[in-house]
Amino acid sequence: MRKRLxxxxxxxxxxxxxxxxxxxPTEKGTIDVDATLDxxxxxxxxxxxxxxxxxxxxxxxxxxxxxxxxxVDPGSWTCAYVSGGxxxxxxxxPSDTQSVTAGVTTNFTLNFVTPVEVDAYVTFDSWSxxxxxxxxGVTYWVGPNTIIDATYKEGVSGNNxxxxxxxxxxxxxxxxNTGIEGSGVGPVITLHxxxxxxxxxxxxxxxxxxxxxxxEGVPKPVCYKxxxxxxxxxxxxxxxxxxxxxxxxxTKKINWLRVPPGLVILVxxxxxxxxxxxxxxxxTFTLVSYACVEVGEGFEDTDLDNNCCVASSxxxxxxxxxxx
Numbered sequence: 001m002r003k004r005l006x007x008x009x010x011x012x013x014x015x016x017x018x019x020x021x022x023x024x025p026t027e028k029g030t031i032d033v034d035a036t037l038d039x040x041x042x043x044x045x046x047x048x049x050x051x052x053x054x055x056x057x058x059x060x061x062x063x064x065x066x067x068x069x070x071x072v073d074p075g076s077w078t079c080a081y082v083s084g085g086x087x088x089x090x091x092x093x094p095s096d097t098q099s100v101t102a103g104v105t106t107n108f109t110l111n112f113v114t115p116v117e118v119d120a121y122v123t124f125d126s127w128s129x130x131x132x133x134x135x136x137g138v139t140y141w142v143g144p145n146t147i148i149d150a151t152y153k154e155g156v157s158g159n160n161x162x163x164x165x166x167x168x169x170x171x172x173x174x175x176x177n178t179g180i181e182g183s184g185v186g187p188v189i190t191l192h193x194x195x196x197x198x199x200x201x202x203x204x205x206x207x208x209x210x211x212x213x214x215x216e217g218v219p220k221p222v223c224y225k226x227x228x229x230x231x232x233x234x235x236x237x238x239x240x241x242x243x244x245x246x247x248x249x250x251t252k253k254i255n256w257l258r259v260p261p262g263l264v265i266l267v268x269x270x271x272x273x274x275x276x277x278x279x280x281x282x283x284t285f286t287l288v289s290y291a292c293v294e295v296g297e298g299f300e301d302t303d304l305d306n307n308c309c310v311a312s313s314x315x316x317x318x319x320x321x322x323x324x
Contacts, residue, residue, distance in 0.1 A: 028071045029100035033079065035066040035110040037086045043067055046085040046110060052077035052100065066110065074100050079108040087112040088298050115300035118158035118246055120167055120293045124312040125151040125251065127287070136313020139182075139284065141320040142259055147272060148317060149255045150289050152309070156299075161247035166296035173236045173256050173273075174288045177228045182284045182316065189228040189285060190278040193220045194258075198271035200240050202250045207243040213273050214239065225277065228285070238273045241296070256287070259319060276319075284318040 031050060035042045043066055050061040053075035061070055078097040081089050090111045100106045126133045128149045129140055142148075150173075156165050179186035195213040202208075212219050214237045215226055228234050238254055255272040259279065279285075292308040295301050 027074075027102040029074045029102050030105040031070045031072055031077060031079075031100060032105055032107045033063055033066050033068050033070075033110070034107065035085065035112060037112045038114055042086050042112065044086065047082035048110060049080045049082060050077055050108075051080070069105075072100055074102045076100075077106070079110075081110055085110065085112050087114045113298065115298055116158065116160055116163065116165075117302050118156050118160070118165060118295055118299050119303045119306070120154075120156045120295050120301055121303075121306040122152055122154040122169070122291050122293045123309045124290060125153050127312070127315050128253070134315065136315050139316040139318055141318045143320060144260050146259045147255050148257045148259075148287065148315075149253055150312065152252045152254075152291050153249065154252055154291075154293060155249045156244055156246050156295065158246045161245075163246045164243055165246055165299050167242050167244050168239070168294045168296060169242055169252070169291065170237055170239045170293075171252075171254055171291040172289060173238075174233055174286075175228060175236060175257075176233045176286045177230045178284045178286055178316070179230045180280065180282050180284070181318070184231050186230045186283050187280045188230070188278075189276060189283065190225060191228060191234075191257075191274050192225040192277050193222055194272050194275050195222050195238075196255075196271045196273070199255045199273045200238060200242075200252065202242065202244075202252045204248065204250065206245075206250060209241045209243075211238065211240040213237070236274060256289070257317075259317070279319045281321055282318065284316055286314050286316050288312055288314050 033048065035046060045065050048063045050063060050070060051058050052072060053059065054073050076097060077100050079092050080096065090113055093109045093111060098106050127136060128134060128151065129142065130147055134140060156167060177189050178184065193213045195211060200208050200211055214220060216235055244250060257274050257276055258272040259276045288311050290309050290311045294307065
């Protein structure tokens with residue numbers, strides 16, 4: 001019986017050797033990576049990765065050009081764009097993740113488009129108090145429930161009139177606590193983040209999204225409070241994405257600050273970026289603003305020199321409670 005088992009095992013070993021049977025697959029699949037620019041075939045340098053199965057899975061292959069082919073193990077493979085290429089990367093077709101079959105070629109196509117040439121611009125326009133334009137270089141005494149806002153002239157010029165373009169905009173506000181009647185002596189001023197819907201608007205109207213308030217360049221949540229000691233500046237900003245049309249001139253208004261300490265808020269329902277929570281009688285602070293714009297993907301800005309405006313004129317705001 002033992003000799004018979006040994007004979008069977010020997011036959012099996014010989015069969016495996018003769019037929020080349022193995023636990024490891026001997027047949028591979030092929031991945032072709034190519035690219036298009038505006039729908040036409042394109043070849044050249046571009047960085048991408050292919051991630052899939054293998055003996056040391058996940059296997060990562062770093063591609064540096066198209067067209068190119070790779071011999072890989074069968075299974076699920078994902079192609080990811082890294083950098084480079086002829087224009088603005090759009091997507092990967094037919095899908096960025098596909099199943100590779102042994103003996104079959106699977107294709108990933110990186111698709112690019114030529115960016116549309118435009119020119120985004122912004123300039124500071126004027127300060128306003130409760131919607132009324134006021135000149136710079138002046139001190140304004142205000143009571144509770146006052147909104148200080150600023151307007152900016154901006155737009156995107158180009159040959160593709162009417163084409164929508166997303167513009168990322170950052171507007172800065174420098175606030176300086178100058179103390180009681182500008183003396184450099186006085187208590188701390190306390191502010192808090194409101195980031196209210198409607199704090200950033202344009203005329204004609206444009207869609208505003210991803211609105212974010214920051215303090216010293218750090219994004220802050222709604223209701224975040226911070227102090228402004230006397231003789232100290234704080235840098236605030238309002239960031240947002242605006243959907244605008246090429247060839248249209250816009251006036252953007254930002255309701256920067258509201259001064260409502262100790263009283264019921266009567267103006268709107270919170271359409272401001274920041275509230276001044278506490279400020280002493282006869283205390284003053286100065287304001288300076290400027291802004292920058294940047295076009296989104298799919299567009300190339302042909303003139304970066306006008307993407308940021310010069311700083312505005314300074315205004316001084318003093319808090320004076322109502323009464324004689």
